[in-house]
Amino acid sequence: MVSFEQKICPRAELKARMANLPQPVVLTNGVFDILHRGHVTYLAQARAQGASLVVAVNTDASVKRLGKGDDRPINTCADRMAVLAALEAVSLVVEFDEDTALGVVQEGQPDIYVKGGDYKMDEIPEGQAVLAYGGKVVAIAFEHDRSTSKLLSKVRQQR
Numbered sequence: 001m002v003s004f005e006q007k008i009c010p011r012a013e014l015k016a017r018m019a020n021l022p023q024p025v026v027l028t029n030g031v032f033d034i035l036h037r038g039h040v041t042y043l044a045q046a047r048a049q050g051a052s053l054v055v056a057v058n059t060d061a062s063v064k065r066l067g068k069g070d071d072r073p074i075n076t077c078a079d080r081m082a083v084l085a086a087l088e089a090v091s092l093v094v095e096f097d098e099d100t101a102l103g104v105v106q107e108g109q110p111d112i113y114v115k116g117g118d119y120k121m122d123e124i125p126e127g128q129a130v131l132a133y134g135g136k137v138v139a140i141a142f143e144h145d146r147s148t149s150k151l152l153s154k155v156r157q158q159r
């Protein structure tokens with residue numbers, strides 16, 4: 001195992017591993033299928049909200065249920081987690097199999113919950129849960145017009 005893979009955390013150990021991270025802890029979640037500049041800028045800005053960053057990643061079955069396309073995810077959950085774990089901004093990576101990351105948020109109770117500016121924090125279950133226990137929520141504005149879906153259409157047009 002290479003050293004960054006130690007950042008990949010079994011769900012059952014999440015609470016204990018989060019307690020050992022530098023505080024305050026920021027948590028975000030998402031698919032992160034084909035990593036791009038928008039993602040890495042977003043993750044660096046999320047990390048800058050606190051002292052550590054936990055990323056909860058949708059399992060392959062969970063991605064399928066999000067309806068992004070029959071061929072998605074392109075990269076397996078294990079690969080998506082390894083790529084995220086290799087980033088300097090990321091402290092811990094955990095997978096979740098549910099439709100939302102509400103359970104992860106309830107278990108981990110991060111000080112700060114972050115999503116991209118494409119979400120309204122008080123309208124998503126994770127944001128509502130964090131606000132309910134007195135945590136902070138932050139929506140990060142898009143700085144680069146990038147997405148995995150756009151990258152895939154570009155590649156498909158060039159075939």
Ligand SMILES: Nc1ncnc2c1ncn2[C@@H]1O[C@H](COP(=O)(O)OP(=O)(O)OP(=O)(O)O)[C@@H](O)[C@H]1O
Binds near residue numbers: 116143148
């Ligand atoms: N260009 C971007 N700038 C800032 N944040 C982003 C950007 N793209 C995605 N994010 C954020 O990163 C997280 C993961 O996003 P996701 O993997 O769905 O990105 P995506 O590239 O838009 O994917 P897809 O095209 O598959 O929907 C989400 O919280 C989202 O708000």
Ligand SMILES: O=P(O)(O)O[C@@H]1O[C@H]([C@H](O)CO)[C@@H](O)[C@H](O)[C@@H]1O
Binds near residue numbers: 030099101126
């Ligand atoms: O990468 P995405 O599509 O931004 O990630 C999704 O975010 C949803 C959001 O937190 C609203 O609930 C979440 O429900 C979904 O499971 C994906 O993580």
